[in-house]
Amino acid sequence: LSSLVRLSSLTSLSVSSRTTVHGSAAFAFSQLASLKSLEFGGFGPSFNILFPSAAPYKSLENLLISYCDQLERFPDDFGELLPSLRNLTIRECNNITHLPGSLASLSFLESLKISTCFLFEDLPGNLGQLPALKTLILDDLHLSNLPDSLCKLPSLKTLFLIHCCQIQQLPEAFSNLTSLETLCVMHSTQLVVPEDIGELTNLHTLALNESLVQPLPCSFTRLTSLTRLELDDCWIEVLPADIVKLTSLQELYIHDCPIRELPELVTALTSLEILSVGSCSQLSSVPSRLDALGRLKRLEVTKCGVLTRRACTSCESWRFSM
Numbered sequence: 539l540s541s542l543v544r545l546s547s548l549t550s551l552s553v554s555s556r557t558t559v560h561g562s563a564a565f566a567f568s569q570l571a572s573l574k575s576l577e578f579g580g581f582g583p584s585f586n587i588l589f590p591s592a593a594p595y596k597s598l599e600n601l602l603i604s605y606c607d608q609l610e611r612f613p614d615d616f617g618e619l620l621p622s623l624r625n626l627t628i629r630e631c632n633n634i635t636h637l638p639g640s641l642a643s644l645s646f647l648e649s650l651k652i653s654t655c656f657l658f659e660d661l662p663g664n665l666g667q668l669p670a671l672k673t674l675i676l677d678d679l680h681l682s683n684l685p686d687s688l689c690k691l692p693s694l695k696t697l698f699l700i701h702c703c704q705i706q707q708l709p710e711a712f713s714n715l716t717s718l719e720t721l722c723v724m725h726s727t728q729l730v731v732p733e734d735i736g737e738l739t740n741l742h743t744l745a746l747n748e749s750l751v752q753p754l755p756c757s758f759t760r761l762t763s764l765t766r767l768e769l770d771d772c773w774i775e776v777l778p779a780d781i782v783k784l785t786s787l788q789e790l791y792i793h794d795c796p797i798r799e800l801p802e803l804v805t806a807l808t809s810l811e812i813l814s815v816g817s818c819s820q821l822s823s824v825p826s827r828l829d830a831l832g833r834l835k836r837l838e839v840t841k842c843g844v845l846t847r848r849a850c851t852s853c854e855s856w857r858f859s860m
Contacts, residue, residue: 545570552577568593568619575600589613599624599646606631617643624670629653636660642667648693653677653700666690674698681705689714696720699749705729713737723749736760746772759783765809769795775820782806788833792818799823805830814838 549572567576567588574597578588595601599622603609610633613619617640620626624646628634635657641647642664650671652658658679666687674691677700688694689711695718699705706728713734721738723729724747731746736757744761745768753773759780764787771794782803789812790804797818802825804813810831815821821842828837 547572549573550575552579554580568595571597573598577602577604579604579606589616589619594619594621595623597622601625602627602629603631604629607633609634611635612638614638615640617641620644621646623647625649627651627653628655631655632657634658637662639664641665644668646670649673649675651675651677652679655679661685661688663687669693672696676700676702678702683707684709686711688712691715692717694718698722698724699726699729700724702726703728708732716740719743721745723747725749731755731758733757739763742766744768746770748772754778756780762786765789767791769793771795777801777804779803785809788812790814792816794818796820800825802827804828807831808833810834812836815842816840818842 548570551570551573567573573595576598579602598620601620601623609631616638623644626647626649628651632655634655636659639662641662647668648670650673653675654677656678659681661681661684663685664687665685666689668691670693671691672693673696674694675698677698679702681702682704684705686709689709694715697718697720699722701724703726705726707730712732715738717740718738719740720743721741722743722745724745726749729749731754733755734757735755736759738761740763741761742763743766744764747768747770749772756778759778760783762783762785764784766789767784767787768791770791774792774795774797776797784807786809787807788809790807790810791814793814793816795818798820799822800815805825805827808831811833813834814836816838817840819842824839828834
């Protein structure tokens with residue numbers, strides 16, 4: 539691999555554990571002046587060959603590190619060695635516990651994804667100093683909290699919290715994320731949705747999957763930009779009457795919830811195009827005037843065993859099953 543340094547036009551490189559790499563060869567990685575994408579996976583202690591010195595990856599924009607089980611920490615100057623990085627993905631690195639504070643030096647970073655790192659328990663306290671970060675995905679980690687500085691991310695549009703079972707609450711100033719458009723919380727069973735979630739005025743998608751341990755806060759009906767709402771395996775018995783205020787709502791999914799009825803007020807959601815209700819074993823009725831939803835294109839009511847009242851509409855796709 540030492541000859542790689544002569545590939546001056548190389549823009550993408552994938553190195554796996556099946557490749558024999560030595561320190562002198564690895565030093566050449568950062569000398570690849572045109573390298574924009576690097577995938578590095580399956581290595582043990584030899585992960586250190588990526589950063590054997592302070593030589594930066596000047597052009598690197600995309601970095602994927604995966605299946606490095608013996609990786610326990612990143613270099614303290616990790617962020618300073620990647621001045622052009624835009625996308626960072628770390629997955630299946632089961633001994634990594636945190637990222638260094640120098641992460642805040644990644645001024646161009648737009649996407650940070652960390653998944654299936656079972657011992658990962660701490661995001662840097664200065665996370666909020668990433669001015670360009672748009673997407674943050676945290677999946678199957680040992681996090682017990684999120685840093686308060688998360689709420690200072692000015693560009694954050696998408697936040698996924700998946701299988702973060704230790705997190706009980708979001709930072710107090712969470713509603714300051716006024717650029718947030720998509721919030722997805724899945725299998726995070728202890729998390730309490732903040733009372734002021736309605737302040738996220740640009741939120742378009744809210745997905746809660748096995749993550750709601752109490753009723754939706756009243757303020758959620760102030761999410762007037764919301765176009766998609768997913769409630770899956772959440773403790774929802776009654777839809778709040780103020781749901782009619784979600785005037786932009788186009789897609790409503792309710793699955794595996796103890797909801798007893800789909801109230802008539804749903805017919806006031808005149809922008810609704812998709813209504814999907816499934817595996818709600820207590821559901822006994824649906825509105826009689828679903829045909830009032832003039833924009834409805836797909837209606838699905840499935841596996842709701844005690845449902846007694848059915849509706850037929852003129853929507854393009856209608857599916858009903860027990």
